[in-house]
Structures are given as C-alpha cells and as structure tokens.
Amino acid sequence: MPTPTEFMRQYRNIRVNVVIEDPVLNMSRNGTHVVEIRKYFMMDWADGAEERRDYDAVTRGSRDDGWFQANKERIRTAAMGKGAPEDYQLALEWAVRSKKIPTVSQATLQTYCDEHLGIDCSGFATNYLIACGKRSYSSNLVRNTSAASYFSASRAINDPGRVQQGDLLVWMNGNAVKSNPGHVAVVESYVAQSMQGGNMHVVEATGATGANPKLLDSMYTVERIINKGNGVPAMILVVKRHGVPGTRVAVMRY
Numbered sequence: 001m002p003t004p005t006e007f008m009r010q011y012r013n014i015r016v017n018v019v020i021e022d023p024v025l026n027m028s029r030n031g032t033h034v035v036e037i038r039k040y041f042m043m044d045w046a047d048g049a050e051e052r053r054d055y056d057a058v059t060r061g062s063r064d065d066g067w068f069q070a071n072k073e074r075i076r077t078a079a080m081g082k083g084a085p086e087d088y089q090l091a092l093e094w095a096v097r098s099k100k101i102p103t104v105s106q107a108t109l110q111t112y113c114d115e116h117l118g119i120d121c122s123g124f125a126t127n128y129l130i131a132c133g134k135r136s137y138s139s140n141l142v143r144n145t146s147a148a149s150y151f152s153a154s155r156a157i158n159d160p161g162r163v164q165q166g167d168l169l170v171w172m173n174g175n176a177v178k179s180n181p182g183h184v185a186v187v188e189s190y191v192a193q194s195m196q197g198g199n200m201h202v203v204e205a206t207g208a209t210g211a212n213p214k215l216l217d218s219m220y221t222v223e224r225i226i227n228k229g230n231g232v233p234a235m236i237l238v239v240k241r242h243g244v245p246g247t248r249v250a251v252m253r254y
Contacts, residue, residue, distance in 0.1 A: 001132045003165060004186040004203035005217050010085040011037040011119065012215075016092045018104050033106045037088055038213035040205055041081030041118025042181065054116040055079045058091055061098065068094060073139055079116075082123035082142045084130070091117060119215055122147045124205040125168060125184045132166065134254045147171065147182035150252055156234030157251040160225055163190040169202065169249040175232050177250070187251070188217060200239065210242030218242065 002010070014035045044051040058079040061068035068075075071090045078087035092109060095101050101108050126145045129135040151170045157163055164187070171183040185204035193199065198219025205215045223245060224238040234250045241247050 002128075004128060004188045005201075007128050007131055008124075008203050008215060008217060011088070011124075014085060014088050014092065014113075016089060016096065016109055018096055018109075033104075033109050035088075035092060035106075035109050035113050036213070037085075037113065037117060037119055037215055039114055039118030040120065040207040040214035042120045042207070043080045043082075057100070058095070058116050060100075061094065065098075067097065077139055077142055080123075080143055081118050081120040082126070083119065084127045084142075088113075088117060119205045121184050121205045122150070124203075124215065125150065125186055128166075128186055128203075129254055134166075146179070147184035148177045148179040150184050150254075151177035151234075151250060152252060153233050155252045155254065156228070157253055158228045158235040160190075160192060160222075160235070160237070163187060163200075163251050164253075165189055166253075168252040168254065169237075170252055172236055172248040172250055174248070175236070185249075190222075194221075198240075200237075202241070208242050208244075210244065 014037060015032045016035055017030065017032055019030060041051065043055065046052060059076050061072060074087040075091045075094055077083045078091040092113060095112055096104050101112050122145050123142065126135065126142050130137045135141065147170065150168050157167060167187040169185045169187060171178040183206065185202045188201035188203055190200045198221040200220040200222055201217060202220050203217045207214060221240040222237050223240055226232055226236040226238065228235050236248050236250055239247050239249060
C-alpha cells in the first residue's frame with residue numbers, strides 16, 4: 001500500500017515507451033523517457049473551452065487501430081484529469097504512436113504533457129484510495145467522483161488526535177461542504193504540536209497560486225480547531241496553506 005507521497009511520485013515518474021533514433025550508430029532501439037504530471041486540470045466540457053480542445057487532441061484516434069481501441073477508455077480518463085499513473089502512460093504512448101509529437105524526445109514529450117495533460121484534486125484522491133484498496137476501480141467512479149462527495153458526517157474524524165496518514169481533507173465553506181468547485185487533499189502525516197514550517201504534511205493536486213508544481217506535497221499549519229456540535233457537522237480544522245491562512249477543512253476516513 002503506497003503512502004500518499006509515494007503515490008504522488010508515481011505521477012512524477014511516468015515511463016513512456018518510445019523508439020529512440022541513434023544517429024551515430026544509424027540505428028533505432030526501444031527505450032523509455034520519464035515524464036512528470038505537474039499541471040492542474042479541471043475538465044470543462046463546453047464547446048470551445050481550452051480543456052475540451054486538450055481532451056479532443058489527446059483522445060483523437062482511429063477505429064481501425066487495435067491498440068487505441070484496447071486502451072481508449074484509459075486514455076480518455078487521463079485526458080479528463082482523472083487518471084491513474086498508468087493511464088497517463090497510455091495517453092503519452094498514444095501521442096507517440098499516432099505521431100501527435102512529430103519528433104519524440106524527453107523535452108517534446110514533457111512539453112506535450114504540460115500543454116495537454118494534468119490532474120485534478122478528486123482524480124488524485126480517488127486513484128489513491130483505489131491504489132490502497134479502499135475503493136474499487138471503475139471508470140465511472142474515477143471520472144465522476146467530486147471533491148464535495150467525499151464529505152460524510154458518518155466518516156468524519158472528530159478528534160484531532162486520531163488524524164492519520166491516508167485521511168482525506170475536504171474543504172468547507174463555513175460549516176457546510178464547499179462545492180462548485182470543492183477541493184480534497186490527502187494527509188501524509190499530522191502532529192498535534194506546533195512546528196516550524198507547519199504540522200500537517202498534505203498531498204494534493206491544486207490550482208492554488210502558491211502551489212508549484214500543481215501536484216505536490218506541502219506543509220500546512222493548523223491554526224484553530226472547531227469542534228463538532230452547535231450546527232457544526234464535523235470537526236473543522238482552520239489551516240494555513242501555501243502561505244494563505246483561513247482555509248477550513250474537515251477530515252474524512254475511507
């Protein structure tokens with residue numbers, strides 16, 4: 001079972017199978033290039049949207065190509081920003097096979113990836129839970145599970161001393177779950193006492209201005225704890241993240 005940080009590193013180590021041309025020896029050989037998923041991507045299905053253009057570019061394929069037909073659903077999931085690491089590998093290998101990248105190198109593969117592929121917060125969190133055996137894979141699950149859907153009072157951790165690795169942080173708006181869009185992240189570790197640099201290690205895919213790359217691990221500081229009760233449906237932690245104070249999160253366990 002991977003830790004959240006170990007799982008994040010799989011997205012930074014996407015190994016793409018390619019044919020490498022050696023002009024010195026005048027021959028070709030099979031090899032791999034390593035590519036990182038480092039952009040945030042939230043799918044927008046509106047006609048003309050940049051995200052829709054990226055999706056169409058990545059998923060364009062032939063009905064006559066057997067390899068594409070065998071892998072197209074995984075490629076589509078990656079193009080939605082919802083993929084597991086192996087889905088992005090397939091999407092990039094299809095870009096090579098279909099000559100979407102005319103001259104293939106480490107640099108051109110990474111550029112194509114940065115321009116067309118990324119991952120959103122619930123895509124990362126859902127695939128992490130699947131990798132840990134806490135949820136069962138289906139394309140419908142990974143494509144349609146929103147950040148806000150992870151809030152459940154019955155799954156809430158209401159004692160800060162019980163927060164542990166693999167718990168989810170779900171963003172709150174006041175005392176209600178935040179939506180449109182919401183946000184979800186995964187806890188790597190937490191210590192109750194105050195520590196320089198922060199006391200909660202968190203892994204997330206985020207579009208936040210202060211986050212670079214957009215799939216990263218960072219330290220949060222828990223500024224205040226609001227206990228469950230009196231209209232508060234679950235314990236809320238008020239945290240400082242990426243240098244900005246005041247974010248409210250609830251802790252869920254799956």
